[in-house]
Amino acid sequence: MGGHLNINHLMFLGQGALWTIGLSVIALIGGGIVGFVIALARISPLKFVRIASAVYVQLVQGTPLLVILFLGYFGLAAIGLKVSPLAAAGASLTLYVAAYLGEIWRGCIQSVPKPQWEAAEGLALSRTQRMMKVILPQAIRIATPPTVGFMVQIIKNTSLASVVGFVELMRSGQIVNNSLFEPFAIYAIIAVTYFAMCYPLSLFSQRLERRMGRGRSNLAPA
């Protein structure tokens, strides 16, 4: 019971919110790069690559992010690799996000209408040219709404980094609560802050989806 919520507490929470955004950006960029590789590997002509990437996706999607985080933080420390909370959280989120984005993007690449693939092949484009010049530009359009939607999941999931001691929004809320002990009020503030970050993205994703639905209704197979 240490006084009331004042401007310093709010500043501290604000700083945590900035770290939440920072960690989300790290996870999005890292997970995006690895996820792109996963998406391509999932449709690779090599059977071995296809199976390996499918196993990776199944394993990560079958494990809670919390366990991946503990594995990255306590697990690596226990076998002699000391990592900072930021590195552990960034790496774990990257691996986690990559598995989901990879699957989303694979679906988007495969939903480019079949004639486009055949036409590119008919024009004697190499596999790389076909991907870069024909398929990916169209896949990016399809992929934008679900990717923006998934960014909401990323922001929410960074809250789990608090359990390995990374001071983002959730953790800074817990620290403020330790000195004030007004859990309900403080977690309500935290919830509102997360909502303020996530809801605009959700709306944006919905709008993109609607706009695409109008433009492509005669093109895309369901």
Add this chain to the structure above:
Amino acid sequence: MNLQLDFPAVLERWPSFLAGAALTLELAFFATVLGALLGTLAAVGRGTRNSLIAGACKVYVETIRNTPLLVQIFLVYFGLASLGLKYSAFTVAVAALTINVGAYTAEIMRAGFEAIPRGQIEAAEGLALSRLQIYWHIILLPAIEKVYPALTSQFVLLMLASSVCSQISAEELTAVANYIQSDTYRAFETYIIVAVLYVILSLVMRAGFWSLGLVLFPRRRRLGTPL
């Protein structure tokens, strides 16, 4: 770096792991059943003409879908406590998970309702079915059949998300792992084992839902549409 892994030292705690996995499944079961009910009600509510009910359901769905589960669990936990209500960690965990998965279920069910062709309902009205009959036979059951795959993957995600309940000391699988690793100092082995257990649990759940789908939707089986 001297890397020495000792899995047997951790594996001899298998009764604790098993108990944790059982509690995780129990949490997931109650939250899935209650959340499916809550979510369906919220989806129905969102479609009603009463703008107050529809608005309230929309606020519920959007609030839950745009805030982290961890924050929701803490709010339920401390919220109930500040009202002077004392419940076990298990009850609080089920309540928080139910509220959480209810919102996602509502969104999936709404998509299912919207996919019901208008003509089907008109045909049912033409056949003089009562409103209740129409809701049950023409709207609800076919909608569930349509979105069944999306629903089941949401429920598997819920089981994985229940790991967050370790933070309010519900003794589920992740909490058991935290305890064992602090007791044996074998964090890496412990979390690897727990990760494998979660993968097994999610495979078991998927297989369970798939078989349930075969029983529940024989029409789908006859038509050969994938579940």
